[in-house]
Amino acid sequence: MEYIDTFTISPKCQSIIIDQVQSIELEKQKILQCGINYGKEAFSIYRRSPDMYMLLYTTGGKGLLKTSNGEWALETGSVIYVPPNYENGFIINPDENPDLIWDVAWVMLENHKYWDKSLPHDITYQDSQSGSLLFKTIICLSESLSFNYPLGDALCKSITEQICLLVNTQTASHSPKALTRLEHVYQQTKSQLHHPWQVSDLAALYPCSEPHFHRLCQQYYHQSPIAYLTQIRMEHAAGLLTTTNWSIQHISDLCGYPNPTNFSTRFKSWSSFTPRQFRTQFKPQL
CATH class of the missing domain: 1.10.10.60 (Homeodomain-like)
Known part of the structure; x- marks a missing residue:
């Protein structure tokens, strides 16, 4: 399977996307981008050769990640780690999801040795207790960007450090x-x-x-x-x-x-x- 870089997003989706241009703190922490999406009806992104780590935290509904190595059904309360250079596409999963909803928080990390030490080197799917908090934290980061210096800078620094802590700490749930x-x-x-x-x-x-x-x-x-x-x-x-x-x-x-x-x-x-x-x-x- 070979992907081309493309995306399809329904007008009913609501997204927040933050990158290094908007926040220098993301650049300092080797984070390319973070964001959230309230997915509704259609939300799909395909990347051919992404040179980054991708983490998708499902906080509501269901998603589906497709790669040349297989497919993963993304359930609420889960995270999937995708290392660099895995062509992939992710979409709203229609199975047992009649309203076609997928709420997701994502973090895209630089292909850097800093992340090599703490993240899986293969595609890894597991339960996570961090998704809901990460979702809210990214909303807080977005809102902090509207504050003037020095409060805005201090908030961005603190919130970005919290994102790093959530990403680095793989809080898998041990409950059934x-x-x-x-x-x-x-x-x-x-x-x-x-x-x-x-x-x-x-x-x-x-x-x-x-x-x-x-x-x-x-x-x-x-x-x-x-x-x-x-x-x-x-x-x-x-x-x-x-x-x-x-x-x-x-x-x-x-x-x-x-x-x-x-x-x-x-x-x-x-x-x-x-x-x-x-x-x-x-x-x-x-």
Whole structure:
């Protein structure tokens, strides 16, 4: 298979691309380019003989990397390392991905002995815990470029060092893939605890059928999907009760219980204290 350098990007995609022209800190750290893409419908890039290391971190949806040596299906929570001089193309993977979504963070590194010491010399695919943080870090780097000297320079230097740390530290997850995907589902619920989550919603995020999602939660958490979500909500409520002066009603709303009486009943069942008693007992005294 022989590729020509080309790309196809749907108007529905949203990208951030940062190179050495925009940030001298990237040049200092031997980083050619970094970026993110919210892929939708069509996102494909083909390179014939890239003289660089390429790292692709999948943070949502599914991608597909093709080379003359084979194909790799890129799942959420993974990273693939492609050394220099491997002709390749990557696209949104349509398999079990009806919305054609692929969210990815990438880092392109110079073909330099500095990276030879820390990165694989063959195409390597593995789970990674770094992708989501790297995605956010690149967004922060993009925003820091708009700040004036000296703050802008200091931010770029610090953020670029963080990117290097994430790239150099191969944080592979040692958890089973099913558990890693479950944790991604519940990580999303933590950012929206006020949402009236149903098992159907959680299963769709995985994605799988409701009965299969229920079996996975029983296997790994020894609880039903909603029971585990309730535990997360109660733990969050406990933290708010002991670190803020917010009203019980406000905390109840934030944790997904519009009815404070229902919240108090659930909280007491979980902790053996009413929310007010818990706050009195455990909030640090100034």
